Amino acid sequence: MREASTRRLRLPRGEGAGAWLCAGSVALSLLALLALLALLTVRGLGHFWPSPVELVVLEDGRQLAGERVREVPLAQGDGVERLYRTGNRDLDGDRWAWVRVSAIDAVSHPADLVVLERRRWGQAIGRLAAFEAASGERIEGEAAWTALESRLDELGALRDARDRLREEVILPLAARRGGEGSAESELTAAHGRLRELQAAMAGGRLILAAADGDSLSVPLEQVLGARRPNAMSTLDRLAAWGEGVWRFLSEGPRAANTAGGVWPAIFGTVLMVMLMSILVTPFGVLAAIYLNEVAHQGRLTRLVRIAVRNLAGVPSIVYGVFGLGVFVYGIGGRLDSWFFESALPSPTFGTGGLLWASLTLALLTLPVVIVATEEGLARIPDQQREGALALGATRLEMLTRVVLPMAAPAMLTGVILAVARAAGEVAPLMLVGVAKLAPQVPVDGDFPFLHLERKFMHLGYHIFDAAFHGGDVQAAMPLVYATALLLVLVILVLNLTAIFLRHHLSTRHGALTRR
Amino acid sequence: MLDSPPPTAVRRRLRQGRDRLATALITAGGIGVIAALLAIGIFLAVEVVPLFWPSGGSSAISPEALWGGGEGAGEAADEASRHRWAPTASLTPGEAPRISLAPLAWGTLEAAAWALAIAVPLALGAAAHSSLFMSRRLRSRLKPTLELMEALPGVVVGFVAGLVLAPWVERHLAEVFACLVLLVPGLLLAGGLRSRLSARWREALPLGWAGLWLVPWLVLVLAASVWLAPWLEALAFDGDLRRFLELHLGLDIAVRNALIVGAAMGFAVMPSIYALAEDALSGVPASLAEGAQALGATRWQTLWKVVLPAASPGIFSAVMIGAGRAVGETMIVLMASGNAALMTLNPLDGLRSLAATIAIELPEAGPGGVHYQLLLLAALALFVFTFLVNTLAELVRTRLRRRYQRLGGGS
Numbered sequence: 037m038r039e040a041s042t043r044r045l046r047l048p049r050g051e052g053a054g055a056w057l058c059a060g061s062v063a064l065s066l067l068a069l070l071a072l073l074a075l076l077t078v079r080g081l082g083h084f085w086p087s088p089v090e091l092v093v094l095e096d097g098r099q100l101a102g103e104r105v106r107e108v109p110l111a112q113g114d115g116v117e118r119l120y121r122t123g124n125r126d127l128d129g130d131r132w133a134w135v136r137v138s139a140i141d142a143v144s145h146p147a148d149l150v151v152l153e154r155r156r157w158g159q160a161i162g163r164l165a166a167f168e169a170a171s172g173e174r175i176e177g178e179a180a181w182t183a184l185e186s187r188l189d190e191l192g193a194l195r196d197a198r199d200r201l202r203e204e205v206i207l208p209l210a211a212r213r214g215g216e217g218s219a220e221s222e223l224t225a226a227h228g229r230l231r232e233l234q235a236a237m238a239g240g241r242l243i244l245a246a247a248d249g250d251s252l253s254v255p256l257e258q259v260l261g262a263r264r265p266n267a268m269s270t271l272d273r274l275a276a277w278g279e280g281v282w283r284f285l286s287e288g289p290r291a292a293n294t295a296g297g298v299w300p301a302i303f304g305t306v307l308m309v310m311l312m313s314i315l316v317t318p319f320g321v322l323a324a325i326y327l328n329e330v331a332h333q334g335r336l337t338r339l340v341r342i343a344v345r346n347l348a349g350v351p352s353i354v355y356g357v358f359g360l361g362v363f364v365y366g367i368g369g370r371l372d373s374w375f376f377e378s379a380l381p382s383p384t385f386g387t388g389g390l391l392w393a394s395l396t397l398a399l400l401t402l403p404v405v406i407v408a409t410e411e412g413l414a415r416i417p418d419q420q421r422e423g424a425l426a427l428g429a430t431r432l433e434m435l436t437r438v439v440l441p442m443a444a445p446a447m448l449t450g451v452i453l454a455v456a457r458a459a460g461e462v463a464p465l466m467l468v469g470v471a472k473l474a475p476q477v478p479v480d481g482d483f484p485f486l487h488l489e490r491k492f493m494h495l496g497y498h499i500f501d502a503a504f505h506g507g508d509v510q511a512a513m514p515l516v517y518a519t520a521l522l523l524v525l526v527i528l529v530l531n532l533t534a535i536f537l538r539h540h541l542s543t544r545h546g547a548l549t550r551r
Numbered sequence: 552m553l554d555s556p557p558p559t560a561v562r563r564r565l566r567q568g569r570d571r572l573a574t575a576l577i578t579a580g581g582i583g584v585i586a587a588l589l590a591i592g593i594f595l596a597v598e599v600v601p602l603f604w605p606s607g608g609s610s611a612i613s614p615e616a617l618w619g620g621g622e623g624a625g626e627a628a629d630e631a632s633r634h635r636w637a638p639t640a641s642l643t644p645g646e647a648p649r650i651s652l653a654p655l656a657w658g659t660l661e662a663a664a665w666a667l668a669i670a671v672p673l674a675l676g677a678a679a680h681s682s683l684f685m686s687r688r689l690r691s692r693l694k695p696t697l698e699l700m701e702a703l704p705g706v707v708v709g710f711v712a713g714l715v716l717a718p719w720v721e722r723h724l725a726e727v728f729a730c731l732v733l734l735v736p737g738l739l740l741a742g743g744l745r746s747r748l749s750a751r752w753r754e755a756l757p758l759g760w761a762g763l764w765l766v767p768w769l770v771l772v773l774a775a776s777v778w779l780a781p782w783l784e785a786l787a788f789d790g791d792l793r794r795f796l797e798l799h800l801g802l803d804i805a806v807r808n809a810l811i812v813g814a815a816m817g818f819a820v821m822p823s824i825y826a827l828a829e830d831a832l833s834g835v836p837a838s839l840a841e842g843a844q845a846l847g848a849t850r851w852q853t854l855w856k857v858v859l860p861a862a863s864p865g866i867f868s869a870v871m872i873g874a875g876r877a878v879g880e881t882m883i884v885l886m887a888s889g890n891a892a893l894m895t896l897n898p899l900d901g902l903r904s905l906a907a908t909i910a911i912e913l914p915e916a917g918p919g920g921v922h923y924q925l926l927l928l929a930a931l932a933l934f935v936f937t938f939l940v941n942t943l944a945e946l947v948r949t950r951l952r953r954r955y956q957r958l959g960g961g962s
Binding site: 056062066070460466516 | 566567569570573574577578580581582584585587588589590591594595598672673674675676677679680681684685693695696697698699700702703704705706707708709710711713714715722734735738739741742758761762763765766768769770818821825849850851852854855872875876878879880881882885886906909910913914918926927930933934937938941942945946
């Protein structure tokens with residue numbers, strides 16, 4: 037009996053400090069994740085909400101109009117500066133203005149301030165001084181705004197008609213030209229209709245009075261949209277927000293990635309991912325079947341399995357290097373010298389493109405598909421296989437009629453995980469075929485319809501490029517947030533689907549039977 | 552009974568023939584796919600060979616040039632110009648090309664070290680809490696959430712780190728310092744305050760769910776740190792942390808530096824380490840932990856003295872896999888590190904990693920040139936490193952599994 041030790045023994049109360057620090061680690065990680073998602077959502081979606089425009093009168097009498105962006109404490113520590121987005125880059129030379137809060141005399145929200153979206157110079161903010169129709173008639177005052185709105189609607193409809201005419205009538209006719217007399221006359225008639233439409237769209241301009249007194253004359257064909265944010269009700273703002281989100285998803289980038297949308301990047305990403313999954317699924321499933329069903333389960337197979345698993349951890353840039361060296365320079369160069377000699381020295385397949393990018397990413401995600409399919413195959417109890425064989429099936433029949441259907445959810449999980457990974461990988465694409473701004477999408481109406489040698493745009497690369505290689509990063513930031521939010525949402529949805537599938541699998545078949 | 556006629560000899564031979572053909576095709580396909588995967592290493596090795604054993608007229612590159620590099624003709628170059636990576640810089644005649652991979656390797660290791668310094672405590676703490684203290688229901692929801700965290704693309708994390716976090720940290724150094732200093736006391740305060748609450752409150756805020764209800768508490772603690780920061784700065788650093796760092800420690804502060812990269816990569820790598828560490832900790836046979844608790848140990852003592860040592864190989868392999876991922880991460884380093892090839896110990900300076908260099912410079916390097924081969928050498932180094940680290944980790948885990956079976960007696 038050790039009396040001394042029992043006297044000194046102090047039973048610990050509670051769990052101790054360590055347990056709380058561990059709990060704190062979990063909380064900190066969750067907080068970081070939530071903060072990141074919240075930042076992306078607020079800044080990304082908030083960009084499309086039409087914010088009110090302020091008219092600021094400074095102490096020295098100057099006026100400026102703009103949207104308030106943020107406030108930053110001054111470096112010297114005495115006061116706060118506020119950033120306004122004033123637009124009017126062609127008038128002021130810059131679309132931002134920093135204003136010391138202490139120098140502000142009055143701030144108001146006049147309801148007649150107009151925000152214009154223009155084709156070439158971005159936003160313009162000011163009061164609508166006058167609207168001149170194509171006929172030369174000049175309208176001023178409140179009627180100018182209604183006239184402007186109706187004319188913009190008309191222009192929108194005319195633009196749609198012109199685009200439809202071009203795509204559905206003129207281009208096919210021009211492609212068919214070459215010896216057909218009727219096509220020639222139809223083409224001339226179509227061109228005539230096009231000229232009529234363009235004449236109907238021409239003319240008209242509006243005079244904008246900027247806050248500092250200058251006036252800006254904007255031809256109507258430069259105007260993409262006009263709104264009066266201070267006069268909008270909440271319902272109007274909601275509609276404008278929805279329209280902004282839709283335009284973001286359906287238009288291409290404009291004005292050096294500071295305006296417009298990301299449709300070509302969405303299209304490029306989806307196309308590449310689809311091509312990649314077509315390439316990776318058969319080969320991944322084949323390799324998994326070989327490893328699990330056909331190969332002799334000895335030491336070599338175990339080593340190969342470990343090697344395949346480790347390849348999932350190899351950095352993606354190494355796959356990019358492999359793709360560049362073997363696919364682009366090696367195979368692409370050979371293809372060029374065999375089939376596209378007339379186009380040399382400008383490379384067709386000897387440079388990055390859709391095909392090489394899909395192949396590289398297929399190689400990158402192959403281990404993911406192999407591991408997931410193998411997990412599914414290992415879950416199938418051996419009794420099923422033995423039962424099929426006992427009833428007289430050959431091994432091929434056992435595979436195709438018993439094993440593969442049961443492993444189908446696992447294969448699907450693997451493909452979904454592969455797609456989720458490929459959608460987010462940017463590093464290998466930088467080497468094998470993504471473009472900052474692709475002039476054409478890889479799918480169009482000319483034979484062979486799918487152009488595998490063209491470069492494409494990618495959501496992830498778009499984020500990198502817009503954030504780092506843009507001229508005015510400040511102006512591009514909201515769109516980068518929105519693109520990042522879109523990418524994260526897509527990947528989260530894909531991963532959630534894979535997680536549900538895997539959960540469904542594990543409850544269906546139970547523990548792994550073979551390792 | 553039979554609803555189809557018995558198979559004739561011809562039909563049987565056809566089926567068997569198809570089976571054999573299919574097996575041959577599957578074998579060929581499987582081996583082909585696996586060979587294609589392994590060809591990556593072979594390709595890199597083959598392309599790098601001409602660097603050291605050139606076939607044409609060019610001279611071989613000595614390994615000293617790759618590590619020391621940049622020696623002037625005949626003169627002893629000073630330390631600053633020795634380790635320089637500038638393969639495309641124009642050279643005066645007689646000057647050796649500056650192709651030292653040392654600053655890039657240093658940058659890679661520095662970024663990975665800071666990432667692990669942040670990720671490992673977080674991940675191990677989270678894994679310990681999750682396997683031993685957390686309620687089962689919360690744990691089943693937490694694991695997929697942290698898996699989703701792993702799926703976040705590096706571009707997005709790098710963008711937020713480089714363009715949002717870095718400028719904010721540079722402007723608010725004192726607040727960041729205050730948050731770091733007050734974080735641990737704040738957590739301990741939570742435990743202390745909770746033990747003083749009434750029994751009903753203590754039941755409502757159990758340790759098993761602490762991972763969730765500590766989140767709002769953490770927000771409070773961080774807000775309080777930000778509010779207290781000016782006072783703390785005046786107390787400890789004579790009112791200006793930045794000047795203090797520059798004057799007394801000689802630290803130059805770059806906006807995008809190693810600490811930002813470490814924090815961002817730590818955030819990205821933490822879920823992988825967490826998943827593997829948690830598997831290792833949960834895989835320890837229950838009899839060990841229960842035996843310790845039956846002898847009077849608290850859960851924390853069990854964890855520290857029994858479970859952790861038993862699972863240490865698994866944790867080691869988890870950290871190694873995390874290191875492999877940290878070394879290979881490209882986009883985060885590319886966007887948040889400033890891409891300056893420096894070799895300093897200052898964590899507030901920029902860095903440049905091997906992977907980022909490859910991503911930036913390879914498209915412009917002409918195939919077959921020395922620059923191209925050097926970048927391929929860097930890629931080979933990355934490949935070999937991560938492959939070895941992952942293989943080692945996998946072997947350690949296999950041994951751990953066998954050890955658990957021996958310890959637990961098959962429980």
